Amino acid sequence: MNNPIQALNKLFDSRVRLGIMSALMVNSHVNFNSLKELLDITDGNLASHLKALEEHQIIKVEKGFIGKKTNTTYTLTKLGEKQFKAHIAALEAMIKATK
Amino acid sequence: MNNPIQALNKLFDSRVRLGIMSALMVNSHVNFNSLKELLDITDGNLASHLKALEEHQIIKVEKGFIGKKTNTTYTLTKLGEKQFKAHIAALEAMIKATK
Numbered sequence: 337m338n339n340p341i342q343a344l345n346k347l348f349d350s351r352v353r354l355g356i357m358s359a360l361m362v363n364s365h366v367n368f369n370s371l372k373e374l375l376d377i378t379d380g381n382l383a384s385h386l387k388a389l390e391e392h393q394i395i396k397v398e399k400g401f402i403g404k405k406t407n408t409t410y411t412l413t414k415l416g417e418k419q420f421k422a423h424i425a426a427l428e429a430m431i432k433a434t435k
Numbered sequence: 436m437n438n439p440i441q442a443l444n445k446l447f448d449s450r451v452r453l454g455i456m457s458a459l460m461v462n463s464h465v466n467f468n469s470l471k472e473l474l475d476i477t478d479g480n481l482a483s484h485l486k487a488l489e490e491h492q493i494i495k496v497e498k499g500f501i502g503k504k505t506n507t508t509y510t511l512t513k514l515g516e517k518q519f520k521a522h523i524a525a526l527e528a529m530i531k532a533t534k
Contacts, residue, residue: 337458337461337462337473339454339473339474339475340453340454340457340458340473340474341450341451341453341454341457341474342475344450344453346450349448349449349450350448350449351440351443351445351448352440354439354440354443354529355438355439355440355529357533358439358440358529358532358533359436359439361533362436362532362533363436374436374438374439375438375439375440376438376441420533424530424533427526427530428530430453430454430457431523431526431527433457433461434456434457434460434461434519434523
């Protein structure tokens with residue numbers, strides 16, 4: 337048996353990050369509140385994961401306004417998309433090996 | 436979009452745990468050193484994850500000897516197998532939703 341976790345990316349090593357990335361894979365832009373509602377987690381929990389992903393250039397943050405209210409949206413970077421697709425392929429290979 | 440991480444099990448929220456469970460899904464018994472070599476991690480890292488999985492009745496620990504040397508082996512419990520299969524199904528659904 338090969339090392340089943342060698343190709344898995346530590347950056348995506350939590351459900352919250354998997355959830356953020358999944359949402360951004362199918363939506364070009366997602367704002368903070370939509371992510372928070374979708375994943376059913378606290379502001380602080382979401383913010384800490386988004387910060388880490390941004391620091392690793394996996395996502396981009398765009399700050400704007402809707403009327404007077406700030407509206408922060410997130411998008412995947414090319415690097416982020418590439419790395420998450422590789423992570424998913426590694427997850428699929430690991431899953432396949434367990435069947 | 437439904438919450439992509441709702442059905443994911445927090446117990447399996449790390450690559451090391453995914454690796455341990457994958458190995459135990461395809462080998463009825465695996466000993467500590469084989470797991471450590473397979474996953475290429477430190478004794479302490481492996482031991483802490485195994486302890487948590489044991490505490491949640493996901494795996495069973497059997498302590499034996501080979502000659503004078505202790506030989507600790509791990510097996511999946513019925514509960515562990517059931518919960519990991521559900522986690523894998525949830526991962527597959529999440530992956531499918533990103534395509």
